[in-house]
Amino acid sequence: MFRQIFNFILFTSIYISLCALLMIWQTNRLLDLQYPENTFYLFVFFSTICSYNFHWYLTPGTYSSSERIRWGNRHRILMLLLCGVGAIGSLWFFWQLREHWLVLSGSAILTFLYSAPKVPHAAFRWLSKIAIGKTLFLTFVWTYVTTVLPALVACKFQVEALVFLSLHRFFLIYAICILFDYRDLESDKKEGIRSLITFLDEKNLNRLYYFSLLMAAVSAGLMGPFSTLPAIMTLMVPVITTALITRKAQHTDSDYLFYFVLDGFMALSALLYLLGNL
Numbered sequence: 001m002f003r004q005i006f007n008f009i010l011f012t013s014i015y016i017s018l019c020a021l022l023m024i025w026q027t028n029r030l031l032d033l034q035y036p037e038n039t040f041y042l043f044v045f046f047s048t049i050c051s052y053n054f055h056w057y058l059t060p061g062t063y064s065s066s067e068r069i070r071w072g073n074r075h076r077i078l079m080l081l082l083c084g085v086g087a088i089g090s091l092w093f094f095w096q097l098r099e100h101w102l103v104l105s106g107s108a109i110l111t112f113l114y115s116a117p118k119v120p121h122a123a124f125r126w127l128s129k130i131a132i133g134k135t136l137f138l139t140f141v142w143t144y145v146t147t148v149l150p151a152l153v154a155c156k157f158q159v160e161a162l163v164f165l166s167l168h169r170f171f172l173i174y175a176i177c178i179l180f181d182y183r184d185l186e187s188d189k190k191e192g193i194r195s196l197i198t199f200l201d202e203k204n205l206n207r208l209y210y211f212s213l214l215m216a217a218v219s220a221g222l223m224g225p226f227s228t229l230p231a232i233m234t235l236m237v238p239v240i241t242t243a244l245i246t247r248k249a250q251h252t253d254s255d256y257l258f259y260f261v262l263d264g265f266m267a268l269s270a271l272l273y274l275l276g277n278l
Contacts, residue, residue, distance in 0.1 A: 027268035050086025
């Protein structure tokens with residue numbers, strides 16, 4: 001059982017980190033960015049390991065129906081260990097990228113703001129009262145780290161292409177986050193954390209959800225003048241697959257569907273783009 005739990009926590013940490021790296025790789029290729037990629041990849045990898053485990057360490061398993069979260073709640077020392085390893089690694093590679101300290105620090109601030117409402121201190125608990133904050137912070141941090149940050153580190157990029165790719169990523173991730181909010185409705189209410197689904201009724205939430213998917217598709221199409229048709233088609237695939245899986249996601253709390261399939265949809269276009277360029 002110990003090995004099973006350790007492997008699950010470790011695997012999900014590495015899985016989400018690799019998703020981020022794939023998305024960054026795709027950003028580098030689509031925007032033709034030139035900078036120390038390998039060092040940046042390692043910085044993001046360890047930073048994601050750290051932030052992912054820090055967030056779930058602060059997440060109480062008491063209010064959740066997720067077996068994965070309850071497992072983590074019973075073995076919190078493992079998440080602390082992974083958080084520590086991630087922190088050491090991210091600081092090491094941050095130092096090697098220190099000339100970009102300002103834009104790199106922005107990712108750390110956004111990441112912390114997402115987890116801050118869970119910190120058991122009055123100075124941070126007020127963030128849990130901000131409607132839509134949970135969803136927006138997570139969407140912003142993923143869009144910033146995987147799309148905007150590589151361009152800022154490279155310094156030289158095509159502004160229009162960056163804007164359209166960022167909008168595509170933002171709206172796709174936002175739609176996926178809404179599905180997570182839908183699943184976490186009861187636990188968020190018990191923790192006192194407000195999100196879109198606790199703020200909007202179901203009809204308006206669905207409107208926002210499908211509007212986000214539509215905007216993700218439109219933004220991908222606007223990348224046309226700056227990329228190839230096969231590349232644009234790969235951007236469309238996760239939009240379509242997310243739309244197709246919507247009803248199932250709204251009627252299940254399967255850890256595998258959310259932590260592997262939906263999380264994986266964020267990097268699906270990057271994976272398809274990679275396979276198409278082998």
